[in-house]
Amino acid sequence: MTTAAQKVVLIPGCSSGIGLRIAVMLARDHMERYHVIATMRDVKRKNKLLEAAGDVYGKTLSLLTLDVCSDESVKHCMTRIKDQHIDILINNAGIGLVGPIESISLDDMKKVFETNFFGVIRMIKEVMPDMKKRRAGHIIVISSAMGLQGVVFNDVYAASKFATEGFCESLAVQLLKFNVIVSMIEPGPVHTEFEMKMITDVSQTEFPGADPDTVHYFKNVYLPSSVDIFEALGQTPDDIAKCTKKVMEAACPGFHNLTNPLYTPIVAMKFADETGDLSVHTFYHMLFNMTGIMRVTLNIIKCLTCGCLRRRTTISPH
Numbered sequence: 352m353t354t355a356a357q358k359v360v361l362i363p364g365c366s367s368g369i370g371l372r373i374a375v376m377l378a379r380d381h382m383e384r385y386h387v388i389a390t391m392r393d394v395k396r397k398n399k400l401l402e403a404a405g406d407v408y409g410k411t412l413s414l415l416t417l418d419v420c421s422d423e424s425v426k427h428c429m430t431r432i433k434d435q436h437i438d439i440l441i442n443n444a445g446i447g448l449v450g451p452i453e454s455i456s457l458d459d460m461k462k463v464f465e466t467n468f469f470g471v472i473r474m475i476k477e478v479m480p481d482m483k484k485r486r487a488g489h490i491i492v493i494s495s496a497m498g499l500q501g502v503v504f505n506d507v508y509a510a511s512k513f514a515t516e517g518f519c520e521s522l523a524v525q526l527l528k529f530n531v532i533v534s535m536i537e538p539g540p541v542h543t544e545f546e547m548k549m550i551t552d553v554s555q556t557e558f559p560g561a562d563p564d565t566v567h568y569f570k571n572v573y574l575p576s577s578v579d580i581f582e583a584l585g586q587t588p589d590d591i592a593k594c595t596k597k598v599m600e601a602a603c604p605g606f607h608n609l610t611n612p613l614y615t616p617i618v619a620m621k622f623a624d625e626t627g628d629l630s631v632h633t634f635y636h637m638l639f640n641m642t643g644i645m646r647v648t649l650n651i652i653k654c655l656t657c658g659c660l661r662r663r664t665t666i667s668p669h
């Protein structure tokens with residue numbers, strides 16, 4: 352049951368990770384301000400969500416099937432929602448793709464765009480007309496820091512997030528006229544199944560078509576650095592859920608919302624030098640010339656955030 356005062360929030364991709372944690376955090380809001388329609392493409396995967404939601408399932412949380420890659424699935428889901436009324440859409444469903452492009456088929460690349468880019472557009476097209484009519488609504492996209500700054504060997508994933516950023520940046524202007532707000536959430540690395548899927552996928556392929564040097568740089572240089580970066584800077588899905596809730600509840604929600612202050616300098620380089628050379632060359636040096644130093648630096652950052660360095664350097668009284 353939804354009360355008139357409650358905001359209806361629709362979230363695709365709630366079987367795991369960030370979507371699951373956002374759904375649970377909003378549905379468990381102390382003031383019961385939200386009715387969350389958590390969706391997933393395969394409801395057989397609902398157990399983790401329902402376990403985390405506990406007694407709010409059936410009250411402030413409902414579950415529906417939705418595949419962002421299917422017109423039919425999205426339309427069918429909307430018919431199950433009262434008056435097709437959505438106050439807040441949180442576009443979360445997404446998939447990753449890493450590796451040398453020589454080894455990735457165009458079909459696999461298109462699948463990433465189908466989900467991360469056209470999936471977002473399909474959802475927006477579905478809810479936007481009603482929001483415009485009502486002169487109210489908030490469209491949130493779980494984008495990525497990679498939607499602002501590309502990362503080596505993540506070419507296609509970054510491109511899909513850049514495309515989404517460009518689409519939303521353009522649309523945000525028109526929608527503002529209708530009092531509909533658009534906000535991008537831009538996390539760096541987050542510990543979810545996304546990370547595990549990436550590691551499993553790359554361990555199962557032989558990288559056909561890529562030359563030995565490229566395979567070496569990917570497997571022995573990029574992958575270990577990426578694991579280090581996840582370990583040192585990785586946020587939890589709850590961190591992203593908190594940030595998203597804060598954006599939803601802000602009086603004037605911003606358009607860009609980077610979630611990780613430790614990752615922000617990596618994106619900021621791009622704005623510090625409009626030629627783009629600073630980021631390209633810095634990343635090149637970080638990856639190919641400074642792997643050792645980067646590991647030390649990341650460990651220091653990790654120790655600073657966990658507090659052990661601070662504890663080690665505290666002078667205890669006598």
Ligand SMILES: NC(=O)C1=CN([C@@H]2O[C@H](COP(=O)(O)OP(=O)(O)OC[C@H]3O[C@@H](n4cnc5c(N)ncnc54)[C@H](OP(=O)(O)O)[C@@H]3O)[C@@H](O)[C@H]2O)C=CC1
Pocket residue numbers: 363364365366367368369370391392393396417418419420443444445446447466470493494495496537538539540541542543544545546548588
């Ligand atoms: N983890 C990270 O480091 C970061 C992730 N992000 C973004 O966050 C979002 C969530 O990812 P995250 O929680 O990390 O990863 P997960 O893999 O844990 O979650 C992704 C969710 O998207 C769902 N999904 C995939 N394809 C579709 C589809 N066609 N229709 C509906 N749902 C679908 C998955 O469902 P199923 O179980 O059926 O596969 C799953 O529920 C993504 O958009 C991702 O790009 C952004 C920055 C960093």
Ligand SMILES: CC1=C(/C=C/C(C)=C/C=C/C(C)=C/C=O)C(C)(C)CCC1
Pocket residue numbers: 494495496497502503538539540541573576577580581617634635637638
């Ligand atoms: C290796 C490497 C990097 C890797 C960054 C990674 C691995 C970021 C992952 C972000 C994710 C997973 C976003 C999801 O949307 C840097 C820091 C650019 C510096 C150059 C070397």
